[in-house]
Amino acid sequence: MKNSLQKIGAFIAGLLVLAACEPEINDAVKVSKGDLNLDKYVAVGNSLTAGYMDNGLYREGQLSSYPNILAGQFRQAGGGEFTQPLFTEEQANGSGYLRLAGFGAAGTPELAPVTDKLAIRSQNPTLYTKYTEEINNLGVPGIRMSDILTPGYGSALGNPYFERITTNPTQTYLARVVASNPTFFSCWLGNNDVLGYATAGAAANDITTPEIFTANTTEIINALTANGAKGIVATIPDVTGIPFFTTVGPTVKSLLSAAGAPGMIALTRKGSARVPFAVSQIKDATGGTILFPLTASAYLPLVGQRTGKYWRDLARQAVPTNPTLGLANILQNLQVDTTQLFGLSAGNPWPSALLLDDAEQKEVSDATISFNSVLKAKAQEKNLAVYDAYAYFNSIQSGFTQNGVSYSTAFITGNLFSLDGVHLTPRGYAIVANEMIKAINTKYNSRIPTADITQYRAVLFP
Amino acid sequence: MRAKLLSILGGTLLSGMTYAGGFQVNLQGQKQIGMGHAGVGLARDQASIFFNPGALARIRQNGVQVGVSPLIAKIAYQEPEPGNTTAKTDNPLGTPFQVYGSYGFANDKARVGIGVYTPYGSTVNWGDTWQGRYGLNELTLRAIFIQPTFSYALTDKLSVGAGPIIALGHVNLQRSIPLQAANGQEGHVELDGNAVSYGFNAGIYFQATENLSVGLNYRSKVKMEVKDGDATFRVPSAAPIASRFPAGTQFDATLPLPANITLGLGLRATDQLTLAADVQFVQWSAYKSLRFDYTQTVNGSNFSENARNYQDVFIYRLGGEYAVSDQFQVRAGAYLDQSPVKDGYLTPETPDANALGLSVGLSYQLTEKLGLDASFLYLNRKKRTDAADLSGGVPGTFKSVGYIPGIAINYNF
Numbered sequence: 001m002k003n004s005l006q007k008i009g010a011f012i013a014g015l016l017v018l019a020a021c022e023p024e025i026n027d028a029v030k031v032s033k034g035d036l037n038l039d040k041y042v043a044v045g046n047s048l049t050a051g052y053m054d055n056g057l058y059r060e061g062q063l064s065s066y067p068n069i070l071a072g073q074f075r076q077a078g079g080g081e082f083t084q085p086l087f088t089e090e091q092a093n094g095s096g097y098l099r100l101a102g103f104g105a106a107g108t109p110e111l112a113p114v115t116d117k118l119a120i121r122s123q124n125p126t127l128y129t130k131y132t133e134e135i136n137n138l139g140v141p142g143i144r145m146s147d148i149l150t151p152g153y154g155s156a157l158g159n160p161y162f163e164r165i166t167t168n169p170t171q172t173y174l175a176r177v178v179a180s181n182p183t184f185f186s187c188w189l190g191n192n193d194v195l196g197y198a199t200a201g202a203a204a205n206d207i208t209t210p211e212i213f214t215a216n217t218t219e220i221i222n223a224l225t226a227n228g229a230k231g232i233v234a235t236i237p238d239v240t241g242i243p244f245f246t247t248v249g250p251t252v253k254s255l256l257s258a259a260g261a262p263g264m265i266a267l268t269r270k271g272s273a274r275v276p277f278a279v280s281q282i283k284d285a286t287g288g289t290i291l292f293p294l295t296a297s298a299y300l301p302l303v304g305q306r307t308g309k310y311w312r313d314l315a316r317q318a319v320p321t322n323p324t325l326g327l328a329n330i331l332q333n334l335q336v337d338t339t340q341l342f343g344l345s346a347g348n349p350w351p352s353a354l355l356l357d358d359a360e361q362k363e364v365s366d367a368t369i370s371f372n373s374v375l376k377a378k379a380q381e382k383n384l385a386v387y388d389a390y391a392y393f394n395s396i397q398s399g400f401t402q403n404g405v406s407y408s409t410a411f412i413t414g415n416l417f418s419l420d421g422v423h424l425t426p427r428g429y430a431i432v433a434n435e436m437i438k439a440i441n442t443k444y445n446s447r448i449p450t451a452d453i454t455q456y457r458a459v460l461f462p
Numbered sequence: 463m464r465a466k467l468l469s470i471l472g473g474t475l476l477s478g479m480t481y482a483g484g485f486q487v488n489l490q491g492q493k494q495i496g497m498g499h500a501g502v503g504l505a506r507d508q509a510s511i512f513f514n515p516g517a518l519a520r521i522r523q524n525g526v527q528v529g530v531s532p533l534i535a536k537i538a539y540q541e542p543e544p545g546n547t548t549a550k551t552d553n554p555l556g557t558p559f560q561v562y563g564s565y566g567f568a569n570d571k572a573r574v575g576i577g578v579y580t581p582y583g584s585t586v587n588w589g590d591t592w593q594g595r596y597g598l599n600e601l602t603l604r605a606i607f608i609q610p611t612f613s614y615a616l617t618d619k620l621s622v623g624a625g626p627i628i629a630l631g632h633v634n635l636q637r638s639i640p641l642q643a644a645n646g647q648e649g650h651v652e653l654d655g656n657a658v659s660y661g662f663n664a665g666i667y668f669q670a671t672e673n674l675s676v677g678l679n680y681r682s683k684v685k686m687e688v689k690d691g692d693a694t695f696r697v698p699s700a701a702p703i704a705s706r707f708p709a710g711t712q713f714d715a716t717l718p719l720p721a722n723i724t725l726g727l728g729l730r731a732t733d734q735l736t737l738a739a740d741v742q743f744v745q746w747s748a749y750k751s752l753r754f755d756y757t758q759t760v761n762g763s764n765f766s767e768n769a770r771n772y773q774d775v776f777i778y779r780l781g782g783e784y785a786v787s788d789q790f791q792v793r794a795g796a797y798l799d800q801s802p803v804k805d806g807y808l809t810p811e812t813p814d815a816n817a818l819g820l821s822v823g824l825s826y827q828l829t830e831k832l833g834l835d836a837s838f839l840y841l842n843r844k845k846r847t848d849a850a851d852l853s854g855g856v857p858g859t860f861k862s863v864g865y866i867p868g869i870a871i872n873y874n875f
Contacts (some may be wrong), residue, residue: 015732022550023538023861025845031546076546078702100693107702404596404854405640415640434545441544460644461698 031076034446038079039322042136042182043067044224045234046192046377048432049434051084051183053418053425056097056114057141057161059087064426066185067137069433069451074184075321077448085131085165091119095128098419100412102462103247108297109412134166138177139375143215144192145371146208148173174216178223183226185231186436188389190217190375191239194367198239199422201293202269202360203353206395206442208369221378232440233379233386235372240291240361242413244421248292250284252300259304264343266350268357272334275357276282276350284449294411294421296354299342304351308338310351314329385437403454407431415458464669484746484772484802485584486720487811489558490532492835496823497781498795499839500738502677502726505667507872508562511577511611514677514726515623516665518564518613519573519803524630526563529835529870537586537813541593541829542847549592555618556585560870564611570776576613577625580604581681582719588810591649594856595638598810599650602634602872605686624664631657631686633717635811641710643698653713655691661719673730683748689714694757697756712757718743718748720772733785738795740779746772746802768854769861773809775800781821793823793837801846808848813860815846831875 043049043065050057051065062084071082087094093114101112119129140162143153152158153173154166171179193208218245225233239245239294256264256279265276282288300311311330317374319326331338340347355365372390379386396416399408408414411421416428424432434450441448480841488534494501501513508527533556539549564575585602590599606629613623619768632655639649668676691714697706726740753767760766781795796819803814824835841864850857 023536023863025538025540025548025859025861103700103702367802399499403593403856438544445546452541452545452547452593454595455591457642458640460642460646461703462644462700 003425010188021024028297030447031449032447033074033077033079035444036077036440036446037183038074038077039183040080040136041067041074041082041184041186042177042180043139043186043187044220045139045186046143046179047139047141047224047423048191049137049186049188050141051137051139051429052141052145053423053429054097054099055418055420055423056085056093056095057113058094058097059092061091061097061426062086062094062137064429064456065137066429066433066436067138067139069430069456070186070436073433073437073451075446077398077446082136083134084137085133085135086445087119087129091117091129093117094119096120100419100459100462102231109403109419122156125160127156127160131165132167134376136180138173138180140165140173142192143173143189144196144208145190145220146193146212148177148216148220148278149188150221174220178226179301181227182224182229182231185229186234187220187224188234188387189220189237190371193371194236194364195239195422198356198360198364199244199293199295201351201353201355202363203267203351204270207363208371210367210370210374213371217374217378221382221384225382225384230444231384232383232436232443233375233391235375235386235388236368238368238390239364240356241393241409241416242422243409243414245291245356246283246409247280247294247421248297248300248413249288249290252278252292252296253282253284253288255303256282261304264303264350265346266343266355267334267352268359269352274346275359276346277357289361291356291361293354293356297352302341305342306339306348307342308336308348310342310354311336311338326346332454365407374402385439387432387439389432392435405454412459419459425454425458426457430456484744484749484814485582486744487581488777489533489839489866489868490560490579490581490725492560492599492823492837492868493783494530494532495531495791495839495866495868496793496795496796496821496835497594497738497783498779498819498821500740500779500781500795500797502665503675504677504726504736504738505675507857508564508575509560509577510613511564511575511583511609511625512560512561512579512663514665514667514679514724515611515613515625515663516621516679517677518575518590518611518623518763519566519571519615519621520667520669521564521566521573522570523874525564525872526875527560527870527872529559529560529868531837531839531864531866531868533864534601535586535862535864537860538593539588539594539659539810539813539856540859542849542857542859547590547593549594552587552589553585554587556583558583564743571615572724573613575613575624575625577607577611579607579609581607584812586811590638590650594646594810595648596640597637597854597856599636599638600634601636601811602632602836603717605629605631605684607684611663619669621667622665624662627661627663627682629657629659629661629684629686629719631659631688631717632687633657633691633715633794636778641697641703644767647696649695649697649707651696651707652694653691653715654694654753655688655713655715657688657717659686659784665692675728677726677728679722679724679726681728683745686717686719687714688716691715691762693754695760706761708758708760710758710759711760713754715752715754720748721728723746724831728751735785735818738779738781738783738784742777742779744775744777744802747774748772749802761825768809769803769807770809771852772802773800773804789827791825793821793822793825798873806849806852807855808846808850808860809855810860812847813862815844815860815862817841818841819872831873833872833874835870835872837866839866839868840864841866
């Protein structure tokens with residue numbers, strides 16, 4: 001009996017050891033880099049590539065840039081180190097940015113600038129604390145395709161974000177890209193070649209000409225692929241679908257409708273030409289086309305008043321040394337009479353910079369489509385993967401759900417776009433990174449796993 | 463002795479666990495666990511109060527039995543391709559328990575008894591960082607059934623029994639809310655409530671021949687209705703958000719615990735070998751949806767509802783007992799458990815799949831009156847990949863295993 005009890009004891013002990021076993025999901029997703037060499041991934045692009053968000057470049061955004069997320073996933077497939085020009089912890093807020101400070105009485109978001117822990121080393125011109133180590137993320141906020149051959153773009157008089165990561169101010173962006181010598185690259189350039197014009201309400205800046213865009217695209221893709229590197233090229237999203245342009249219009253429309261106003265009169269493009277439009281033409285969920293940028297919200301309460309506040313603000317910004325003279329010049333050039341009703345009269349029209357009308361939208365749209373066909377053609381010629389951001393962001397205009405979370409292109413509540421209404425949240429960047437991974441896997445026979453997007457934040461609330 | 467054990471149980475009985483199809487926990491008798499949890503067709507011990515009240519009248523001794531089955535359940539998760547993020551549960555040790563006692567009278571033709579046991583429960587803890595956290599952080603579901611029972615031998619061969627069930631239920635469900643505060647803390651909701659409900663358990667036992675017995679058991683559906691449970695929200699404090707998740711919100715919810723019909727056979731193959739086979743039909747189709755009705759408008763709605771649409775299932779059980787001596791018996795058994803969860807309805811609350819249970823057990827009579835039962839059950843649930851697009855669940859692949867040692871003492875007089 002004693003003997004059999006011992007056997008039973010041993011048997012029970014064995015069962016208890018068994019109980020320590022974990023359940024395994026054996027057919028774990030196979031990770032493979034396929035046809036790719038991921039030893040040195042270099043990211044080429046603008047603010048989106050740099051991790052810009054909330055109207056600024058700061059450490060948290062850099063850490064959640066889509067190239068950094070991509071590189072993290074590449075590492076699972078044997079990818080190399082990926083260095084970013086990170087702001088230090090002490091200067092973590094970099095250029096400064098906007099945070100959501102609260103909500104107004106009507107539930108309107110109130111944004112406040114973050115001004116501590118900045119990395120600004122010079123105010124005039126604005127320059128940032130240098131980062132001159134070798135880096136893999138060459139994203140430069142503000143850069144256009146048309147800038148890549150500009151000498152001195154990395155100087156103190158050029159782009160401060162390029163200046164920050166440049167040791168040789170005469171080196172062009174293209175030369176810097178060539179010197180990086182990647183084995184794999186991503187290239188998402190060209191947004192600013194239309195975006196700058198659009199966000200300025202077509203009242204400032206210019207759209208890059210198709211000739212320059214084509215020539216420079218050819219230059220940079222040729223350079224990136226010269227050593228046989230593979231890569232992914234992203235297209236330019238339809239800028240009229242971003243919350244920067246879709247948030248304010250519906251408010252304008254309902255305010256004017258409530259006030260019984262038939263329509264507005266606005267300046268168009270850069271000159272003094274006026275365009276009248278009916279309230280029904282303003283875009284909201286029910287229809288219409290005319291877009292108001294986020295920058296318009298500050299001046300909405302002034303519609304119908306006899307005021308020149310917008311022009312005084314503009315003059316102070318444009319001619320800080322003599323705003324009085326600046327204002328007189330502006331009013332004369334644009335033939336504005338500030339004693340008339342703001343936005344409702346031909347004499348005191350709504351500023352062009354605070355509106356994207358039909359003709360302006362068509363310019364932006366035509367350019368976007370033309371640039372995208374250039375980018376896609378070049379990518380096809382070099383047999384590169386393509387992330388069609390234009391098609392992607394159009395496809396999600398009606399929103400989608402993932403992990404029980406709703407996403408849309410709505411401002412703040414949509415979880416994708418940061419507080420500037422143009423750039424993405426960390427969650428949005430992770431979603432973009434995953435879309436890129438899918439395109440890369442399809443093209444290069446690789447099995448790079450997508451990232452867990454829930455580990456990246458959306459908008460933070462007070 | 464008995465009082466002491468009960469007090470120990472009182473300290474640990476506070477969680478059941480996912481353990482058969484859905485959130486049924488089939489751990490109601492140590493001898494039966496050792497035989498694949500088959501026992502409706504046998505008049506084996508006081509646990510007949512649960513398995514078949516009709517068989518209770520066949521028990522020849524008065525006695526009590528107290529047992530516990532510490533339950534180690536582990537669940538692994540992997541997100542859908544092309545992602546490869548994994549997660550696993552960190553479940554507390556579950557402690558389903560069984561307490562039975564019975565007393566015979568009227569020439570032993572009649573027998574009264576009482577059972578206290580935990581036939582439903584689920585404790586899963588996925589934590590608040592995994593990918594499915596907006597679906598579930600943690601769920602604790604438990605039901606304690608108290609069943610006074612009367613059993614009567616109508617003839618030498620035929621006996622019947624029945625008893626009302628008083629069910630005490632508790633539910634605690636926690637989820638992350640996808641609203642993040644400036645300090646990075648995510649929103650959170652905790653739903654916590656209690657329920658009291660009623661049902662019954664009835665059975666017939668027929669000793670067809672000296673060696674063959676048949677049992678039929680019906681356990682009714684029990685509708686657990688949570689009234690005035692507390693919904694506690696933690697969200698960013700900004701007024702437009704906080705006002706969508708009002709403090710002091712209460713909720714009502716109903717969770718149906720399904721009816722079970724079980725047909726069992728018992729066969730004394732030899733003097734030493736006894737076999738048992740059960741077929742159990744579980745009417746899970748009663749569970750249509752998980753709905754919470756709130757006393758205030760929460761995030762734009764005064765209720766939340768996710769479809770469940772469970773299906774009825776069969777469980778097949780087979781077990782054997784070999785008497786090494788009068789004092790010592792060993793057992794082994796197995797069961798096949800169908801999942802009531804249809805494709806598209808998988809949830810992290812009960813990431814259910816068809817399962818195979820393998821068990822062993824033994825009994826040792828320590829003294830004339832005092833006996834010890836022990837069992838060990840290994841449960842292997844098939845790996846299951848589901849889009850979870852119909853249940854508001856979490857898509858991905860789930861795999862779970864359970865290890866359940868169990869022990870009971872019985873005292874007969």
